[in-house]
Amino acid sequence: MVYTDPNQTTPKDMALIAGAVAAMQEANGVCPLSLRIGEKEIRTLGGVQSVRRRRADANLLLTDTIALLRDYNLQVTVEATQYLDFPVYEYLVTIRNVSCQNSPLITDLYASDVVLPGEAPVLYRCNGDFYSHDGYETAAVPLGAETELIRPVGGRPCDQAFPYFRVLCGQTGYNLAVGWPGQWQAEFSAAGGGFRFAAKQQYTAFSLRPGEVYRAPRITVMAYEGGEARGRNLWRRWYLRHILPRTGGAPLAPMMNMCHPAGDEEFTHADEQNQREAISEYLRRGLKPDIWWLDAGWYPCKDAEGIRRWPRTGNWIPDPERFPNGLGPVGEKCAENDIKFLLWFEPERIKLEYRSPELPEKYILYRTERHNGKEQRSDQGLLNLGDPECRAWLTDHVDRLIKEGRIAIYRQDFNFEPLEYWLQADGEDRLGMTENLHVQGYLAYWDALLERNPGLIIDSCASGGRRNDLETMRRSVPLHPTDYGYGMPPVKQAFCSALFTWIPYFRTFTDIWTEENGEYQMYAPDPRGVDSFALHNGLGPAVHCCVFCDAPEEKFALVRRFSETVWRPAAKYLLSADYYPLTELRKSAFDWCAYEFHDPKTQSGFVHVIRNARADADTLTVFPAALDPSRTYRFTDPERGQSFRSGGAAAMSGGLTFALPQRNGALWFFEAVDAE
Numbered sequence: 001m002v003y004t005d006p007n008q009t010t011p012k013d014m015a016l017i018a019g020a021v022a023a024m025q026e027a028n029g030v031c032p033l034s035l036r037i038g039e040k041e042i043r044t045l046g047g048v049q050s051v052r053r054r055r056a057d058a059n060l061l062l063t064d065t066i067a068l069l070r071d072y073n074l075q076v077t078v079e080a081t082q083y084l085d086f087p088v089y090e091y092l093v094t095i096r097n098v099s100c101q102n103s104p105l106i107t108d109l110y111a112s113d114v115v116l117p118g119e120a121p122v123l124y125r126c127n128g129d130f131y132s133h134d135g136y137e138t139a140a141v142p143l144g145a146e147t148e149l150i151r152p153v154g155g156r157p158c159d160q161a162f163p164y165f166r167v168l169c170g171q172t173g174y175n176l177a178v179g180w181p182g183q184w185q186a187e188f189s190a191a192g193g194g195f196r197f198a199a200k201q202q203y204t205a206f207s208l209r210p211g212e213v214y215r216a217p218r219i220t221v222m223a224y225e226g227g228e229a230r231g232r233n234l235w236r237r238w239y240l241r242h243i244l245p246r247t248g249g250a251p252l253a254p255m256m257n258m259c260h261p262a263g264d265e266e267f268t269h270a271d272e273q274n275q276r277e278a279i280s281e282y283l284r285r286g287l288k289p290d291i292w293w294l295d296a297g298w299y300p301c302k303d304a305e306g307i308r309r310w311p312r313t314g315n316w317i318p319d320p321e322r323f324p325n326g327l328g329p330v331g332e333k334c335a336e337n338d339i340k341f342l343l344w345f346e347p348e349r350i351k352l353e354y355r356s357p358e359l360p361e362k363y364i365l366y367r368t369e370r371h372n373g374k375e376q377r378s379d380q381g382l383l384n385l386g387d388p389e390c391r392a393w394l395t396d397h398v399d400r401l402i403k404e405g406r407i408a409i410y411r412q413d414f415n416f417e418p419l420e421y422w423l424q425a426d427g428e429d430r431l432g433m434t435e436n437l438h439v440q441g442y443l444a445y446w447d448a449l450l451e452r453n454p455g456l457i458i459d460s461c462a463s464g465g466r467r468n469d470l471e472t473m474r475r476s477v478p479l480h481p482t483d484y485g486y487g488m489p490p491v492k493q494a495f496c497s498a499l500f501t502w503i504p505y506f507r508t509f510t511d512i513w514t515e516e517n518g519e520y521q522m523y524a525p526d527p528r529g530v531d532s533f534a535l536h537n538g539l540g541p542a543v544h545c546c547v548f549c550d551a552p553e554e555k556f557a558l559v560r561r562f563s564e565t566v567w568r569p570a571a572k573y574l575l576s577a578d579y580y581p582l583t584e585l586r587k588s589a590f591d592w593c594a595y596e597f598h599d600p601k602t603q604s605g606f607v608h609v610i611r612n613a614r615a616d617a618d619t620l621t622v623f624p625a626a627l628d629p630s631r632t633y634r635f636t637d638p639e640r641g642q643s644f645r646s647g648g649a650a651a652m653s654g655g656l657t658f659a660l661p662q663r664n665g666a667l668w669f670f671e672a673v674d675a676e
Helices: 010-026 228-243 273-283 328-336 388-405 420-428 435-452 491-500 531-534 553-574 646-654
Strands: 034-037 040-042 048-057 061-071 074-083 089-095 105-111 111-115 124-125 138-142 148-150 164-169 170-180 185-192 194-203 212-214 218-225 253-258 291-294 341-343 349-351 367-372 375-379 380-383 409-412 457-460 507-509 543-545 580-581 592-599 602-610 619-622 631-638 641-647 657-659 664-672
Touching: 010 089, 010 111, 010 218, 074 409, 089 138, 105 194, 124 148, 164 185, 164 194, 164 228, 170 194, 170 228, 212 435, 218 228, 228 580, 273 291, 273 328, 273 641, 291 457, 328 341, 328 388, 341 388, 380 420, 388 435, 409 553, 420 435, 435 457, 491 592, 531 553, 531 602, 531 664, 553 592, 553 602, 553 664, 580 641, 592 619, 602 619, 631 646
Parallel strands: 253 291, 253 543, 291 341, 341 409, 409 457, 507 543
Antiparallel strands: 034 040, 034 105, 048 061, 061 074, 074 089, 089 212, 089 218, 111 194, 124 138, 124 164, 148 185, 164 170, 170 218, 185 194, 349 380, 367 375, 580 592, 592 602, 602 664, 619 657, 631 641, 631 664
């Protein structure tokens, strides 16, 4: 029997994406752009000035189309990418005013407004991250004539919505993404023998100034044959090959991070001496971090009473009291030991009282707020990245810090909602343009940092995972994809499942915040500290080691052993293999959790089983997916030194039964052990 990889791209997949592209190009031969100019609806571009096709590499076919809407002196550019190794097509639309006068009013600008073929469409949508037990949950919605309207809250793209979607139409599936690091809107409904997919920046009613450019959300479409599991794993493979940032030509490797806050208020007690000493202590005790993490509070943030608070942002220089020599000595200590130095920034949020004197006030957007019945200006502002001078100032300033501090990972946070700032700054006939120019500036700022600092890694954060759209993920990874529940095992298990599905590289925590009876307690450390159960619930492509440098040797020994025998061997599968959840995840301490990663090329992987703190059942039977039914597999638990064999057919049909005590986990590696 010849066993074939169920998630390999097939000719049928490529035929389906060709059909989807034909539907998207039907209106104007280029893309399903839709807008109104004045009172006229525009769907046909016309006036094509040039079409340029080229190969970026063996698998990427790029087509740049430039068309002119002559009646309005608007130049439309469509940058399309056809992936030849995956059934994926995506495009980006920009519109430039090429006249010397303001354009007519442009409204209802949809980057996509298309009907894709397929019967009985069912939309799978996720609600994103919003500091809630209910975050990262998926709902399946059968589509009808009534429109399903989806958009985030407050201007951050993953805040109470998620710009990644799967639509199943029987045995035809679509993965869709809206690449917009701001306030987007998506609309779905059954229509025309298929379903309508429309997406845009939510607010668009603006006049373009001479020479000005509007950038629409990037639209990504994957079409394939099969169900939810196949769509999940095709997406993962495409993402890991084409989206995950690379350093030195290679994809990011698994990384473990460590830190030393030296106090309770974030990193406001960190200084040059205690950071260097902590690194030395970890190394002395046999735990070498891949990342050394310095988070919020390293800058001047002391009030008149001498109390430091990390949210006092706006002065991006190392605190001279704690870092009199700058951050260079810490960065040098890391570089000498092949450790990546990570530094936290939040450049867009300016607390006015703490604004750097080098930062001109003209670069800051304010909003009007009502307090006690009176209108007053907000006490914090938004750095206006839509201003080219402002962006140049920030780029130069941060680039200098990166070089002086030998920063390897630039971590950018965003802890407030920008939408109201953008809207209040728009002015007449400019609705949506402040946001649009800010987003363009944000992406250009990151691109400039990456260009000036080869090998730099960017960590995307926004009160957790609220800014992780696909356009942002092309340049970064989310090392902190949520602020909620990373010490709550059942919550982490469910959150990780959503992230394994859509954004495969992220960081997890080995924190435990539950009481001995399994009840959730926010930020209440478990009295047992880090143990095997905590480590099993911290399994991820990147992991935060919650063992501080002064922990007992038994904790260090536990982490060393788990890292060497479980995490690092498993992490390679997290970043290469197909993912299959094997249990429902209800975020309950009364449940078991199990999932599988399977590499069909090597016929190896692992099954991870966790019995949560109050799960009553003593055993769990799981049914592994995608094993070769003609092969025999050896399963090995490296922690306990146990192993057994099972045929692929028997494991998938009859299941595998595991027994664990409450509050325990086991990771069983498997590999085929017989000949073809």
